[in-house]
Amino acid sequence: MLNGKRILLIIGGGIAAYKALDLIRRLRERGAAVTPVLTRAGAEFVTPLSVAALAGEKVYTDLFDLTDEADMGHIQLSRVADLIVVAPATADLMAKMAGGQADDLASTLLLATDTPVLIAPAMNVRMWEHPATQRNLATLSGDGIALVGPNEGDMACGEYGPGRMAEPMEIVEAATARLVDGPLKGRRIVVTSGPTHEPIDPVRYIANRSSGAQGTAIAAALAALGAEVVFITGPASVPPPRGVTVHPVETAREMAEAVDAALPADAAIFAAAVADWRVARQSSRKLKKTGGGMPALEFAENPDILAGVAQRKTARPALVVGFAAETDDVLEHATAKRARKGCDWIIANDVSPETGIMGGAENAVTLIYKDGHESWPRMAKDMVARKLAARIAEALGGPAADE
Template sequence: MLQGKRILLIIGGGIAAYKSLELIREIRRAGGSATPVLTAGGRQFVTPLSAGALAETKAYTDLFDLTDEAEMGHIQLSRAADLLVVCPATADLLAKMAAGLADDLATTLLLATDKPVLAAPAMNVRMWGHAATVANVATLRSRGVTVLEPDVGPMACGEYGPGRLPEVARMVEAIAAQFAEQTLQGRHILVTAGPTHEPIDPVRYIANRSSGKQGYAIAAALRRLGARVTLVSGPVDLPTPPGVTRVDVETAKQMAAAVEAALPADAAVMVAAVADWSVETAGAKIKKGAGGPPTLELRENPDILATLSRHPRRPKLVVGFAAETNDVIEHAKAKLAKKGCDLIVANDVSGDVMGGDRNLVHLVSASGVETLPEAPKDEVARQLAQHVAGLLNG
C-alpha cells in the first residue's frame, strides 16, 4: 500500500507515543519508509535510538543541530517527505499547529512543509472535548490537514471516552488513503460483510465461520479510492475502516432491510456470508429433556443478492461472492446465472480461508474467468477495488 512512500513521522509527548514504534514497523512492512522526529515530550516516552533502529535511519530531535542545519535541514526534511504524520498529536501539538508556532524542530517542519499532513490525536477525554481543542481541530481541517477521530476507550489516566490514539492498523489505512488515486470519487458503494446470526432461542443461534476480514478489507480499499462506502456488517470483532459508514445487523432479514435502506448506490459488493435458513425463535431457552433433541424447522431466508440484482433501483454494478468447498468455478458460474449479478468472486473455503488472513479468488463474469494470485486479504481487496473502479468507469 505504501511502496516507495516517504513518511516523516513526528512523535509527540504522550503515553501513547510507544505505539509510534509499531507504526514505524507497519509503515515499513507496507513498503514505505519512516523518518522519526521526536519532540522534547516524545523523548520522555520513546528514545531516538529505538525509533531510529526500527526505522533504520537517523531519528531527528534538535532544531539547532549544527551539522543538519548547515544545509537548512528542517527545510530539506519537510520537503523530501511525501507525507507528514503526527503521532501522537497531543493537545499542545495541535494548538501549535493551528497557531502556526515554530519553536522546535517538529513544529518548524510542520510550518515549513508543502506536503500533506495527517494527525492522529491522543489525549485525555476532557482535553479532546475542550472548546479550544475543538476549534484547533476545525482550523486544521479547514486548512487541509487530515485529523483522525481518536478511538473511544479506557485511558492511562483512568477515565473513559474519546481520546485514545487510533489503532495502528487504522492509522496505516489512513496513511495509505492519502496516496490512493481517487478513481471512485463521488461514487457510493454498498458493501456487506461478516456472517448473520439466526436465533434459535435467546441464547443459541445458527451461524457460520465468516470473520468479516475480506469484506472489511474491501470496504477499506474502496474508501481509499475515494468512494463513499456504506458497510452493512453482521456480528464481527473488527474495527470500522476509516471513513466508512458502518451499519450493524444480526440476522439475514435485518441485513436485507439495511441493504434496501442504503440504496441508491453506484455499486454493491455483497461479501457477507448470509445464512440460507432461519428457524422460528423460541421465547425461552430450550431445555434438554427426556424427549431428545428438539426438531428445528428451517425456513428460507431472503435472497439478498438476487433481490438486489433485480431491484428497481439496482446499482449499476452488483458483485456477489461464492464461498465453495468443491467445484468452485462451476458453482460460481451457476450462481452468476441464477442471481442475475454482474460478477461473482469465488473462493475455496475448505481450508482456513474463513477467519484466515490470505485468500485466492476467481472473478467469474459473462466474459470469462480471471484468477487472482493467492495473497493477503488486503491485497486481494486492493485488486478487487481496482477492478470495481475499472468496471464502473467503463
C-alpha cells in the same frame, strides 16, 4: 500513487515509533518523498541514523539549528510539504497541538503550517480515554486535523484497549486519501460483511463461520480509492474500517432492509455470509431440556439479498459482485451461482476446513465473470481487497450513478 508528493513525518516519543520506520519505507515505495522530524523523546526509541537511512534525507531534530534557521528553516519545512503526518501522535503532542504550544521543532512546525495534517495517535488506553485527551481530540478535529486510528489491542504496558497506533499501511492509505483524488472519487459503493445471526430463542442463534475480515478489508480498500462506502455488517469479530458509513445489523432480514435503503449505488459488493434459513417461530423464552427429546424447529427461507439486487429492474448498481464460499467443485458451483443470481461477478473461494481460509488471515479466490474467470494466488485478505478494489475502479469507468 504518491509520485511527486512530499510528506513531512513527525515521529513522536512512544514505543510505536518503531512502526514509523516501516511507514517511511511504505511511503517511499509509493513514490513519496519523506522528510523526517524526530522529537527528543522519539530519539529514545528510534535513532536518527536509522530514520535517515530509510528516508534518504536529513533528519531534523533541533529547532535552534543555526544553519537552517538562518533561512527560517522551520517555516520552510512546514510549508513545502503536501501533507504533515504525525506518527506516533502521543498524548503530549496532541495536547501541544490543541493548545497551540510551540516549544520544540515538532510543535513549532505544526503551529506554523497551513498544510493538511494527519495524526496517528498512540498511547496507553487510560491516557486515550482520559477526558483531557478526548477534549484535545475534539479540538483537533474541529481544527480540521485528520485522524487514523488508534486501534484496539494489546499494549506494550500489558493493558488492552484502544490506543495502539494504526498499522503503517493504514496510515499510508489515509495519507493517500488526503493527497490523491482516487479513481473511485464520487462513487457510492455498498459493501455487506460478516455473518448474520438468526435467533432460535433469546440466547441461541444460527450463524455462519465468518469473521468479516475480507468484507472489512474490501470496504477499507474501496474507501482508500476515494469511494463513498456504505458498510453493512453483521456481528463480525473484527472492527469496521474507518472512513466508511457503518450500518450494524444482526439478521438477514435486517441486512436486506439496510441494503435496500442504501441504494442507489454505483456498485454493490456482497461479501457477507448470510444465513440461508431462519427459525420460523423464534421462542420468546429460552428453550429447556424436557427429557422428551429435542425441540422441533421449523425453518423459513431468508431473503436472497444478492439476487434481489442483481435482478432489480430499477436502481440496479452498474456492478453487482457476489461471493461463493464452497467446499467442493468450487469453480463449477460458483459459475452456476453467478448465472442463477444474475450478478456481474462472483468471487469464489474454497472454505474447506483444511484451507484455514474461513476466519483466517489469507484468501485464495477465483474471479468469475460472464465470459470466463481468473484465479488469484493465495495472499493476505487485505491484498485481495486491494486487487479487487482496483478491478472495480477499472470496471466503473463510466459516469457515476445518480443519487
